[in-house]
Amino acid sequence: DRTVNWLPTYAIWFGAGMGLATAHVALRTGTAPGRWRFLDEWGAAPGTCWVVAAALLALASTPIAGPRTLLASYSIVELGLRLVLFAGIATMILIPGAFGPPTRFKVAAAGAPARWLGAVSYGLFLWHPFVLDMIYIVDDRPLFSGDLLGTFLMTVGGGLAIASVSYYLVERPILDWGSRRFAARRKAREPQGQDGQQPEALRPRVVVPVVADEPE
Numbered sequence: 369d370r371t372v373n374w375l376p377t378y379a380i381w382f383g384a385g386m387g388l389a390t391a392h393v394a395l396r397t398g399t400a401p402g403r404w405r406f407l408d409e410w411g412a413a414p415g416t417c418w419v420v421a422a423a424l425l426a427l428a429s430t431p432i433a434g435p436r437t438l439l440a441s442y443s444i445v446e447l448g449l450r451l452v453l454f455a456g457i458a459t460m461i462l463i464p465g466a467f468g469p470p471t472r473f474k475v476a477a478a479g480a481p482a483r484w485l486g487a488v489s490y491g492l493f494l495w496h497p498f499v500l501d502m503i504y505i506v507d508d509r510p511l512f513s514g515d516l517l518g519t520f521l522m523t524v525g526g527g528l529a530i531a532s533v534s535y536y537l538v539e540r541p542i543l544d545w546g547s548r549r550f551a552a553r554r555k556a557r558e559p560q561g562q563d564g565q566q567p568e569a570l571r572p573r574v575v576v577p578v579v580a581d582e583p584e
Contacts, residue, residue, distance in 0.1 A: 377451070384455045385462075392466045411468020421460035428453040437512065491531025491539065492524075499526035 391407055394400035410417055429436070433453055434446030442450075465477040476482060485492075500523045504511055 377447075380451050380455045381458065384459050388459065388462060388466055395467070407463060407467040409468070411464050411466065414464030414468070414471060414473060417460045417463050421457045424453050424457045424460065428457070488528065488531040488535045491534045492527045495530040495534070496523055496527035499523050499530065502526075 391400060391404055395404060395408065427433070428450060432446070433450040434442030464471065464473055500519070503519060503522055503526075507514065
């Protein structure tokens with residue numbers, strides 16, 4: 369049943385990503401509660417995080433998360449466990465890249481290629497099932513058959529191509545429009561004087577301390 373591909377089925381995955389982003393900004397700006405510091409502690413032990421991710425992946429590969437093939441049917445409980453387990457896997461993989469001290473993994477994740485992949489990642493998530501379907505239709509072969517590596521490379525390559533187009537022609541213009549609209553509305557709410565400047569009473573003042581001369 370492909371209806372499970374629609375929101376809110378995978379909302380927990382989006383929520384995990386947004387939660388990590390919020391925590392990262394809060395910790396770096398000093399606005400996070402003290403209890404959030406555990407993320408920096410976990411980020412300082414990337415090996416442990418990735419071992420936990422591997423253990424969760426092994427658990428997700430067992431019958432507890434339902435059938436391995438997407439063609440088989442599975443229960444709501446199995447689907448729920450699968451979603452939670454994969455959210456945990458992704459979270460544990462990403463924590464060392466966003467929290468903790470500087471590492472080689474962080475340097476690689478902050479590079480231009482990784483940042484570009486991050487920008488188009490939603491489009492890749494959105495379009496790769498379509499590309500995968502087209503591969504099987506064009507090749508006229510049953511689902512989940514044929515060369516694994518070749519299918520993977522064509523899916524990722526085609527997905528990135530379409531994701532790039534959708535990002536630069538759809539996502540980015542909408543994001544830019546939203547930013548300009550937000551800035552304009554914020555500026556409109558600020559009190560303005562007759563000359564278009566802030567009223568004198570609201571302008572920041574610079575106080576220069578005066579030091580008395582020492583007596584001779």
